[in-house]
Amino acid sequence: xxxxxxxxxxxxxxxxxxxxxxxxxxxxxxxxxxxxxxxxxxxxxxxxxxxxxxxxxxxxxxxxxxxxxxxxxxxxxxxxxxxxxxxxxxxxxxxxxxxxxxxxxxxxxxxxxxxxxxxxxxxxxxxxxxxxxxxxxxxxxxxxxxxxxxxxxxxxxxxxxxxxxxxxxxxxxxxxxxxxxxxxxxxxxxxxxxxxxxxxxxxxxxxxxxxxxxxxxxxxxxxxxxxxxxxxxxxxxxxxxxxxxxxxxxxxxxxxxxxxxxxxxxxxxxxxxxxxxxxxx
Amino acid sequence: xxxxxxxxxxxxxxxxxxxxxxxxxxxxxxxxxxxxxxxxxxxxxxxxxxxxxxxxxxxxxxxxxxxxxxxxxxxxxxxxxxxxxxxxxxxxxxxxxxxxxxxxxxxxxxxxxxxxxxxxxxxxxxxxxxxxxxxxxxxxxxxxxxxxxxxxxxxxxxxxxxxxxxxxxxxxxxxxxxxxxxxxxxxxxxxxxxxxxxxxxxxxxxxxxxxxxxxxxxxxxxxxxxxxxxxxxxxxxxxxxxxxxxxxxxxxxxxxxxxxxxxxxxxxxxxxxxxxxxxxxxxxxxxxxxxxxxxxxxxxxxxxxxx
Numbered sequence: 201x202x203x204x205x206x207x208x209x210x211x212x213x214x215x216x217x218x219x220x221x222x223x224x225x226x227x228x229x230x231x232x233x234x235x236x237x238x239x240x241x242x243x244x245x246x247x248x249x250x251x252x253x254x255x256x257x258x259x260x261x262x263x264x265x266x267x268x269x270x271x272x273x274x275x276x277x278x279x280x281x282x283x284x285x286x287x288x289x290x291x292x293x294x295x296x297x298x299x300x301x302x303x304x305x306x307x308x309x310x311x312x313x314x315x316x317x318x319x320x321x322x323x324x325x326x327x328x329x330x331x332x333x334x335x336x337x338x339x340x341x342x343x344x345x346x347x348x349x350x351x352x353x354x355x356x357x358x359x360x361x362x363x364x365x366x367x368x369x370x371x372x373x374x375x376x377x378x379x380x381x382x383x384x385x386x387x388x389x390x391x392x393x394x395x396x397x398x399x400x401x402x403x404x405x406x407x408x409x410x411x412x413x414x415x416x417x418x419x420x421x422x423x424x425x426x427x428x429x430x431x432x433x434x435x436x437x438x439x440x441x442x443x444x445x446x447x448x449x450x451x452x453x454x455x456x457x458x459x460x461x462x463x464x465x466x467x468x469x470x471x472x473x474x475x476x477x478x479x480x481x
Numbered sequence: 482x483x484x485x486x487x488x489x490x491x492x493x494x495x496x497x498x499x500x501x502x503x504x505x506x507x508x509x510x511x512x513x514x515x516x517x518x519x520x521x522x523x524x525x526x527x528x529x530x531x532x533x534x535x536x537x538x539x540x541x542x543x544x545x546x547x548x549x550x551x552x553x554x555x556x557x558x559x560x561x562x563x564x565x566x567x568x569x570x571x572x573x574x575x576x577x578x579x580x581x582x583x584x585x586x587x588x589x590x591x592x593x594x595x596x597x598x599x600x601x602x603x604x605x606x607x608x609x610x611x612x613x614x615x616x617x618x619x620x621x622x623x624x625x626x627x628x629x630x631x632x633x634x635x636x637x638x639x640x641x642x643x644x645x646x647x648x649x650x651x652x653x654x655x656x657x658x659x660x661x662x663x664x665x666x667x668x669x670x671x672x673x674x675x676x677x678x679x680x681x682x683x684x685x686x687x688x689x690x691x692x693x694x695x696x697x698x699x700x701x702x703x704x705x706x707x708x709x710x711x712x713x714x715x716x717x718x719x720x721x722x723x724x725x726x727x728x729x730x731x732x733x734x735x736x737x738x739x740x741x742x743x744x745x746x747x748x749x750x751x752x753x754x755x756x757x758x759x760x761x762x763x764x765x766x767x768x769x770x771x772x773x774x775x776x777x778x779x780x781x782x783x784x785x786x787x788x
Contacts, residue, residue, distance in 0.1 A: 219589055237620070354519070
């Protein structure tokens with residue numbers, strides 16, 4: 201089954217080889233910019249680019265001593281935590297009726313809920329800018345950025361939790377209620393523990409997305425800076441090795457968080473031991 | 482048998498499904514209670530602002546104040562400026578080319594992954610494709626400056642090989658650079674969606690076609706492509722829509738010649754010309770609606786991120 205007949209023919213082998221080379225090129229294409237970025241962040245050269253004149257970590261030292269960066273980091277994390285809270289609660293709550301109720305216009309509701317992912321962030325940014333400044337007369341602040349980012353991150357949580365809820369064994373809940381559990385108890389002791397891995401993954405997604413979000417934040421942050429916004433303002437003056445170092449750190453942070461989002465739910469699931477291992481996988 | 486409602490009384494759960502249709506109003510309401518925070522968030526901060534943009538695009542700005550007169554002046558103004566009109570065409574052109582290129586680059590890759598790679602390695606190779614996608618969008622654009630810029634890798638390389646005397650700016654601040662970076666940014670979308678449909682394809686049909694005398698190319702064209710059409714459509718949509726609203730890529734690598742509608746919109750809003758900016762923003766929205774209407778039938782948005 202796995203062996204195709206045409207692989208045996210010389211021509212088939214050629215096609216296969218060519219495709220493998222193509223795939224290798226694509227991986228190089230995908231990772232070259234990122235690898236170079238990290239490489240340059242260790243380069244002693246003042247201009248943040250080739251040639252490599254020596255290795256140093258002094259740019260990283262400068263990153264940690266720059267008070268603007270420290271400010272931006274504090275704002276970024278504060279915003280990310282608030283966005284995580286909002287989108288996890290809203291997304292999880294909405295996943296239940298989305299999956300389980302007899303919804304009129306189900307596909308319409310579904311599309312509306314994932315629309316914020318699909319449409320360009322630019323539109324979300326400018327439309328909220330108009331709402332906040334011209335209609336509600338709010339000063340732009342990290343709070344307005346939190347609201348804007350939440351609109352964008354919540355659908356991700358919703359999709360993750362809804363997917364898990366879809367594959368949920370309803371019999372478990374029925375059994376709990378047969379044993380006398382009330383609504384709260386069913387939710388607290390049966391449903392939420394089973395959904396925990398998905399909710400956790402959703403929260404980590406939301407946190408990472410918020411950390412990296414640029415376009416919506418650009419319109420709504422006002423006088424403050426998040427790390428992406430800070431990097432953006434610096435890039436206008438040209439590439440510097442400090443910015444490369446900061447960028448490398450931010451890259452590492454998002455990759456670590458995403459890895460966590462993929463690994464942690466599995467660990468939690470296993471730790472809870474509520475589901476047989478086979479079903480959990 | 483799906484248990485539909487977690488949030489109502491336990492007695493309700495025990496009812497057979499047929500009778501649940503006549504459940505109490507309170508029960509029905511409880512069923513939808515989970516939507517309340519989402520309605521607040523998406524209603525107030527997503528749908529209302531979008532509606533607002535629509536209104537603003539038909540209102541007027543007089544002395545920095547928005548006057549609620551209904552008019553199409555903003556649109557008339559936009560289309561009366563030749564640079565804006567050519568920017569719209571440039572945006573559509575860049576979006577179409579970048580989308581086609583992305584799919585052309587992604588298809589052989591996904592084909593290879595789904596057909597020739599052993600199942601147990603497919604997942605890890607796929608994760609490697611999505612990995613850059615989960616890093617900062619800003620940084621993915623930014624990282625290209627290291628490569629394309631005057632002191633970037635390509636120019637250094639050309640200089641080193643003696644092919645050029647001084648840095649060539651062709652690689653940066655023009656449309657080719659924009660398209661290259663866009664392909665880079667949206668490749669994971671296309672690869673993922675195409676892989677998802679190729680993975681479901683039954684390769685025996687492919688072999689049957691060849692047994693009946695079709696060449697591999699014919700088999701791809703007549704057997705494979707028609708069957709993965711929904712996947713291709715989804716890929717087109719998920720690549721084309723975000724590219725239409727791109728701001729950062731043209732801003733950082735496009736320079737004056739790579740401007741897209743997104744840049745115009747940002748300029749309008751930063752210059753406090755809200756009503757004109759709204760009209761330009763609505764133009765993007767209109768293009769998206771047109772695209773979705775065209776592909777309405779094969780829209781698959783159940784789980785676009787393979788989560």
